Amino acid sequence: MNFFRFIKESVKVVLHGNKWYYTWLLFLFALIFWGAGGYIQQLDKGLIVTNMGDSISWGFYIGNFTFLVGVAAAAIMLVIPAYIYNWKPIKEVAIFGELLAISAVIMCMLFVLVDVGSPLRLWHMLPFFGKLNIPSSLLGWDFLVLSFYFILNLVIVTYLLYKYFNKKEYNKSFVFPLILLSIPVAISLHSVTAFLYNGLAARPYWNTALLAPKFLASAFCSGPAVLLILFQVLKKTTNFKIKDEAIWKIAELMAYAMFLNLFFFFSEIFKEVYSNTEHIVHLKYLFQGIGENNDIVFYGWISIIISVIAFLLFLIPATRKNIVTLNIGALLIYFGVYIEKGIALIIPGFTPDVQGQIYAYTPSLTEIRISAGIFSIGFLIFTLLTKVAVAIIFDSFSVESLKKKKAAV
Amino acid sequence: MSKKTKEIHEKVNREENLTRRGFLKATAAVSAAAALSACGSKAAFEELFQRHFKELSKEEIEKIINRLENRYSKKYGKKFSISVKGPIEGTEFAYALDLSRCIGCRRCVYACVEENNLSRSPQTHWIQVLEMEKEKGVDFHHSNLHYSHEEVPHEGHFYVPVACQQCRNTPCVSACPVQATWQEPDGIVVVDYNWCIGCRSCMAACPYGARHFNWGEPTIPAEKVNPDTHFLGNRPRYKNVVEKCTFCIQRVREGLYPKCVEACPTGARKFGNLLDPESEIRYILKNKRVLVLKEELNTQPRFYYFFAA
Numbered sequence: 001m002n003f004f005r006f007i008k009e010s011v012k013v014v015l016h017g018n019k020w021y022y023t024w025l026l027f028l029f030a031l032i033f034w035g036a037g038g039y040i041q042q043l044d045k046g047l048i049v050t051n052m053g054d055s056i057s058w059g060f061y062i063g064n065f066t067f068l069v070g071v072a073a074a075a076i077m078l079v080i081p082a083y084i085y086n087w088k089p090i091k092e093v094a095i096f097g098e099l100l101a102i103s104a105v106i107m108c109m110l111f112v113l114v115d116v117g118s119p120l121r122l123w124h125m126l127p128f129f130g131k132l133n134i135p136s137s138l139l140g141w142d143f144l145v146l147s148f149y150f151i152l153n154l155v156i157v158t159y160l161l162y163k164y165f166n167k168k169e170y171n172k173s174f175v176f177p178l179i180l181l182s183i184p185v186a187i188s189l190h191s192v193t194a195f196l197y198n199g200l201a202a203r204p205y206w207n208t209a210l211l212a213p214k215f216l217a218s219a220f221c222s223g224p225a226v227l228l229i230l231f232q233v234l235k236k237t238t239n240f241k242i243k244d245e246a247i248w249k250i251a252e253l254m255a256y257a258m259f260l261n262l263f264f265f266f267s268e269i270f271k272e273v274y275s276n277t278e279h280i281v282h283l284k285y286l287f288q289g290i291g292e293n294n295d296i297v298f299y300g301w302i303s304i305i306i307s308v309i310a311f312l313l314f315l316i317p318a319t320r321k322n323i324v325t326l327n328i329g330a331l332l333i334y335f336g337v338y339i340e341k342g343i344a345l346i347i348p349g350f351t352p353d354v355q356g357q358i359y360a361y362t363p364s365l366t367e368i369r370i371s372a373g374i375f376s377i378g379f380l381i382f383t384l385l386t387k388v389a390v391a392i393i394f395d396s397f398s399v400e401s402l403k404k405k406k407a408a409v
Numbered sequence: 410m411s412k413k414t415k416e417i418h419e420k421v422n423r424e425e426n427l428t429r430r431g432f433l434k435a436t437a438a439v440s441a442a443a444a445l446s447a448c449g450s451k452a453a454f455e456e457l458f459q460r461h462f463k464e465l466s467k468e469e470i471e472k473i474i475n476r477l478e479n480r481y482s483k484k485y486g487k488k489f490s491i492s493v494k495g496p497i498e499g500t501e502f503a504y505a506l507d508l509s510r511c512i513g514c515r516r517c518v519y520a521c522v523e524e525n526n527l528s529r530s531p532q533t534h535w536i537q538v539l540e541m542e543k544e545k546g547v548d549f550h551h552s553n554l555h556y557s558h559e560e561v562p563h564e565g566h567f568y569v570p571v572a573c574q575q576c577r578n579t580p581c582v583s584a585c586p587v588q589a590t591w592q593e594p595d596g597i598v599v600v601d602y603n604w605c606i607g608c609r610s611c612m613a614a615c616p617y618g619a620r621h622f623n624w625g626e627p628t629i630p631a632e633k634v635n636p637d638t639h640f641l642g643n644r645p646r647y648k649n650v651v652e653k654c655t656f657c658i659q660r661v662r663e664g665l666y667p668k669c670v671e672a673c674p675t676g677a678r679k680f681g682n683l684l685d686p687e688s689e690i691r692y693i694l695k696n697k698r699v700l701v702l703k704e705e706l707n708t709q710p711r712f713y714y715f716f717a718a
Contacts, residue, residue, distance in 0.1 A: 046648040047607070048531060048625035057612040057622060117607020117622070117649025120457055124587040124606055131461050131588040131604070139586040139610050201706045202580060202616035278550055355539060355571065355618045356549030 002399075006165050010388045013397060017387070020237065024383065028376045035373010038366045039114060047117055051364040055353040058115070058346055060363035064371055065111035066193055067222070067341035068104045068378075070215065072149065073190040074223015075101035076183050077253060083179045089246035095393070096234075097227055098157045099385045101186075105150040107378035112143075114370050138196040145189045152182050157385075164392045166399050190215050197349065205282035205349040208271075214264040220257035221310075222337035224250050228330040232323075234386065239394040248321055251329070255314035258333065262311060265304070282348040290352070293360045299343045307336035452476060461588065462601040462641070474640065481645060485629075487636045491644050494662045496595035501683040502656050503596070503711040504667075505693045506570060508547075510677035510717065513538055513561040513568030520672030521572075524657060525643040526635050528627030535654040536572045536669060537618065543567055547702070547714075572669075573598060573619035573654035574702065574710035581611035581620060590651070595662075596683075596711050597655050599641035607649040616703050623648045656680070683711070 017025075042049050052059045075097040081087045082094035113119050124130035125143055133140045156178050163170040194215040197206035228250060234240035272280045284290060286300040313319045313329035320326060352358045363371075391397035459465075459473065474491050481489040518536045527533045539552040543565050552569070562568065575596050582590055582598065589604040590611055612620045626648045638644040639659035646652050657667035661680070670678040681690030693699065699713040 046623070046625045050624075053624065054612065054618070054621050057609040112608075115608070117609075118605070118647075121587075121604070121606045124461075124589070124604060131464075133583075133586050133588045136583040137586040137610065139584070139608060143586065196610075197613075200580070200584075200614050202614055278548075281550060350613075352550065353618055354549070354616050355537060355554060356552050357554050 002166070003162065006162055009397075009402060013391045014384045014387050021387075025380070028380045028383070031376035032373050032380070035370050035376065038369035038373065041366060042114070042370065049364065049366040051361055051367065053359060053361075055357060055359040056347065056350040056361040058350070059361060060342065060346075060367045060371060061111050061115035063342035063346045064374070065108050065115070066215075066345060067338055068108045068111065069146070069190055069193045070219030070337070070341065071223045071226055072101045072104035072108060073186040073216070074219045074227075075153070076186045077220055077224050077250070077257075078227070079179060079182060081249065081253075083176070084183075087249075089243040090249065092393070093231065093242050093246060095157060095160060095389055096230070096386065097223075098153050099382060099389060100223075100227060100230070101153050102150065102157065102385065103378045103382035105146060105153070106381055107374050108146060109150075110374045110377060111371075114374065138192060138199055141192045142189075142196055145185065145192050149182070149185050149189050152178060152185060156182065157389075161389060161392055164398070187216065190219050197345070202354055203349050204279040206345075208268065210264050210268055214261060214268075217257050217261035217264060218337045218340065221254045221261060221333050222341075224254050224257075225330040225333040225337075228254075229327065229334065230382075230386075232327060234390065238387075238390045240390050241394060244321075247326070251314050251320045251326055254333065255311065255320070258307065258311040258314060261337075262307065281352055285351050285358075286344055286348040290358055293351075293358050295360050295362055296343055296347055299339050300348075303336050303339040303344055306332040307340070310336060456603065459603050461604050463591075470640075477644065481634075481636070484645075485631045485634045485636070487631070487634060489636045489638065491638050491640050492659060492662075493640045496593050496597075497662060499682075499684050500595045501711075502575070502661055503681065503683045503690045503713065504575070504656065505679040505690055505697075505699065505713040505715060507677040507679070507717045508567060508569060508714050510675040511538075511568045511570060511673075512675055513540060513556070513563070513566075514674065516672045516674060517570060517669035517678065520668045521654070523633065524635055524660075524668035525654075526629050526638070526645050528623065528629065528646070529633070530628050531623075531625050533621050533623070533627070533652070535619075535621065535652075536570050538568050538570045540566050541569055547700075569714070571617055571619070571702070572712075573656075574617050574708065574712040575656065576708035576710050578708050580614040580616065580706075580708065584610040584614035586610060593641075597658055597661075598653065599655055599658065600651055600653060601641065602644075602646050602650045602652070605650040607651070609651065611651060616706050616708060620651050620653045622651050 038049075050059060050061075078090055078094040078097035082091040113122070116122060125132055125140065127134075127144075132143075134144070135141070156175060159175055160170055191212045194212035197203070198208070198211040201207055228247065231240070231242050231247065235242065269283070272283050281290070285293070286296060288294070289297045310329045310332035313325050313332070319329070347361055351361070388397075460469070462470075465473070470493055474493065478489045478491055481487075481491075515538050518534050518538060521527065521535050522529070522533075525535060527535065537554055539549070539554055540556040540563065541547060541552045545551040547569060556563065556566075575592075575598055577596075579592055579598055582592060585605075586608060587604060587606055589606070590598060590600045592598045607622070609622055612622060623646055627646050629645060634645070635643060637659060639655075639662070642655045642658035657665070657669075661667060666680055667678075670680045679689050679693055681688035683690060685691065693715060694713070697715040697717060699715045701708075701710045701713060
């Protein structure tokens with residue numbers, strides 16, 4: 001059958017590369033191995049190997065999960081101009097956004113998996129088999145939307161690549177509705193993840209209506225930032241091509257998203273500082289520290305400072321169109337939002353805890369190990385998928401090229 | 410090779426051996442676990458696919474109880490009994506705590522530990538006694554959980570013990586993605602320790618810090634273990650599941666007071682049936698002025714505080 005051949009030939013593509021490619025894979029496997037070691041430890045001893053506790057019951061894993069949900073949802077920043085406005089320069093690369101979304105969703109699922117105490121019991125969440133608590137549990141919704149978004153992107157990408165591989169036009173009436181559907185699903189995915197925190201009246205730091213809009217705004221700059229960096233790397237290492245206009249357009253959209261993100265952030269700050277209720281204590285913990293507990297103050301400030309710098313770099317056309325400042329800006333946005341989601345969102349939400357007590361949390365080595373392992377799995381998946389996609393789209397790897405090769409032999 | 414470098418080499422070798430041994434041990438443990446669930450022990454397999462407590466038939470529950478009783482009896486060297494006694498018709502339990510009597514001695518905390526088989530290491534407490542400043546009033550942000558004075562009460566301070574408030578509106582139950590925790594008809598919020606996946610959503614949702622997670626394997630010294638247990642209450646727990654105060658479900662459904670009520674040396678703790686007009690709790694609601702914690706969150710606790718003196 002043709003499809004199996006497509007898979008078989010893709011596997012062959014994935015297995016061949018230059019020495020840099022193999023070195024990269026080896027590096028990823030080493031990290032995955034390192035992370036797996038940490039996970040074995042965690043399975044054996046329990047979550048006690050993390051620095052979480054009854055006061056801070058979610059930590060680095062859930063922070064990473066939240067960040068990556070944003071990266072996954074941000075694929076639509078390419079999908080909308082590409083397919084809705086049919087803008088050619090981005091259409092050529094939109095599929096890589098979807099590949100990133102697939103990799104990010106897999107990482108999200110892995111972060112939930114390692115955060116859950118009893119992973120073997122996860123079947124309790126399956127509809128029909130288990131006892132999924134819908135509609136009231138937001139984690140239940142998140143699980144459903146995440147799975148749906150994953151399947152949707154997988155179908156779209158596989159279908160498109162398979163058609164390109166066969167040198168056939170894709171069936172618009174099949175794939176276009178799916179692409180359209182992926183837009184609201186992406187927005188829902190990130191909103192539901194925000195609601196997971198937002199709905200908790202017990203945690204005033206998260207109990208703000210701005211949380212979901214802020215999540216979307218930050219996702220729409222951090223996701224494309226990851227893509228911009230990856231595009232540069234692909235351009236250097238493969239035959240991947242992207243027009244400058246496409247990059248500039250993405251950067252411009254990111255500037256708007258970052259503006260909204262910062263605007264929401266300052267609105268929050270205003271509300272807390274001016275009303276000066278007891279709830280300000282969480283912001284205080286983030287930006288001033290409470291007493292001797294100031295472990296995360298550095299991160300709070302650095303995240304906001306580099307986000308502002310990045311915003312300016314992306315706002316000014318001259319720096320947006322200069323490849324050096326553009327890349328610096330993309331890196332700054334990536335780290336700005338990563339710190340914001342990984343540290344500045346979760347930890348102050350739990351500190352002080354609901355009884356007013358302070359437990360200073362920073363991730364343990366095991367948490368960092370396992371997280372590094374999961375990121376490596378994500379990068380590995382993205383690398384392999386991209387290898388096939390680049391081969392098909394830019395290296396004329398197709399049914400015909402395979403036929404020619406056969407004929408030559 | 411100099412003596413020193415030799416020593417270093419030996420040390421490195423030893424460490425390598427150790428980590429290798431650790432790794433082999435871990436691998437063995439994982440493959441053993443895999444073997445256990447794949448083909449080996451029937452009990453482990455059955456437990457993995459055990460249904461939600463509310464969906465179990467009478468026979469299934471009997472079988473599970475039998476298995477657990479045998480396991481615990483063997484482990485702790487005592488005859489165990491695990492009750493599944495349901496709510497008594499016409500009961501809705503509630504609690505009242507007299508803040509002017511509480512002296513912060515924490516006897517309730519440790520009585521609870523013994524009664525409810527709480528893990529001694531890592532240490533779990535279902536009751537947290539917060540020391541507050543008299544000048545600030547009931548204010549969590551100016552409270553201290555880890556006070557350690559020679560004598561209590563400490564000058565200028567009063568004490569607010571906090572455990573599960575058995576809310577009528579339960580954010581924890583809503584947050585659970587798998588319905589592993591629910592409110593019983595008599596008002597007690599319980600957890601099915603075999604169904605909880607350990608996601609800790611309920612802990613993020615609880616405004617009182619009443620839910621506790623078994624971060625490591627819970628341990629109870631065999632001579633200290635309480636063998637009179639309830640399936641949804643004080644039976645020994647597993648690692649990676651959430652647990653919480655159940656008003657001593659194993660006692661109150663048998664007509665006894667929760668252990669903390671008995672342990673309190675000042676009589677600050679009161680307990681009773683809200684549906685019984687003659688109960689002490691109804692007397693307090695009628696004759697004292699009560700307050701609940703964080704009333705603005707609309708959780709509507711069944712745990713009242715009052716100042717009697």
